[in-house]
Amino acid sequence: MTRFPTSLVAAEWTKLRSVRSTPLILAVATVATIAIAVLQARSTISAWDSWTARARAEFDPVFTTFTGFQLAQMAFALLGILAVTAEYSTGTIRSTFAAVPRRGRVLTAKLLVLGTVALVTGLALAFTAFFAAQSVLAGKHLDVTLDTPNVLRALLGQGFYLCTAAILGAAIGTLLRHTAGATTLTTGLMFLSTTVFKAISPDGSTALIHWSPAAAAEGLTWTTFHDPDWPPPGSALIVCLTYLAVGITAATWRLTRRDV
């Protein structure tokens, strides 16, 4: 892979921006994250006075207002899945590989474009939702700032996790080549693995649970309240990077060794 051609990145960018699903998915993610952040902040300040001491202790001004990001994670995973499976379902993949027989390069360019779009949008969403929610929380002086411990890490972590979701979706899409199958597997892995890992873990053991992507996402994005089921931020990062490495390696292997 000497001298990576930027032309492939340009081509993948054209592909991604020229289908309607891309702006649609990003719009859904934007509305979901920002609207939910504002709504949750509002309901918090209106109900705050009636909250128990325990509920107040578990309140995390960033994490609690970021529920919408779960929807965004699914949307970003779908963005990644569709970037690959739509090529298979429409047959575009044959044009792609006829134009670029070095399939590994296509995947690299696709993941670079997808990852960049997901990271930039993800970070923009995290910061926008943060400022929107905090401006509402300020009404009860519950707001925090970027200087508050863990806040910046949580926002960067949220952006990074959205990027992970998109790339993981694309990797699973490459492995399964089928939108429905890839969506099912990705959703299962991202949202149900915590439950499954918990069920098969011995009582009190969190080692396996920490390997659930959802737990890793929580480990990356909490600021004041930390559940023992969530891995510490450093471990959460390693969990994400491991999923990415395994996913990308498997996808590359599948892509370069199988007929179209």
Add this chain to the structure above:
Amino acid sequence: MIEADELTKTYGRHRAVDRLTFRVLPGRVTGFLGPNGAGKSTTIRLILGLDSPTHGRVRINGRPYRALTQPLRQVGALLDAHATHGGRRARDHLLWLAQTNDIPRGRVAEVLRRTGLTEEGHRRVGGFSLGMKQRLGIAAALLGDPQVLIFDEPVNGLDPDGVHWIRGLIRSLAAEGRTVLISSHLMSEMQLTADHVLILARGRLLSDSGMADLVRSDGGDVLVRTACDTPLATLLTARGATVAPEPAHGLAVTGLDPAEIAATAATHGIALVELTPRPPSLEEVFRRITDPELRYRAEPRPQDAR
């Protein structure tokens, strides 16, 4: 030039393509004929490096497809007109293809113009008719101004205007000295466009010959008309010909060439009203070659003839 040597592709126990060896030469239109499932599309996928051969190899301009740098500048292919994302505008579809091979952006407008799609470039492909999608597929194939062109079933779904247009385009591409391979199961179309024909059935190459040779060498008959057919029919049958009455009037004669028929008539003072050699249509030739039963009956004929 496309060179296939012992090209073989096996799926499980099924041999889709079986030891194909052929050359597709520049400056002429080569037709790739075969019934559905003959292995035409598999062969094209092997040529384009989309599938890997189980055995043998195929090269384009001396190199395997996967070793080509910027392959769209050397080979243009129309595979399946439906194989585009319906949500993408025609222009964007061509743009990303151009970008992969560093083809200048200006080519997008040029190929849209050459395929008559200038007005449709901004439209999403999903709203295209099959004929327009076919034109877009051809525009994509022409994008890199390639020396080799491969069209899989190019006239499928085209209206008469479109068929006429593509026929002209294919002829002109070959006239420019390019290597043109078109696959089809439409014999009549092939007879009008191809100079050379590769006939494929059940993965095997059954024939590799010039269109003229193919049509001349195998079958056909001579239409003979006289004032009264019966006496001549008797004479020709006596000379070993097979004579069948034509529906309206006249005789269809096989087994004797026109000169022999004319001589027989002349010797017996029979005036000929018409004497027309009728070459077989490619369709007949094709059916005789590909249908094992017909082939069995057809093959002894050359020995029988004289």
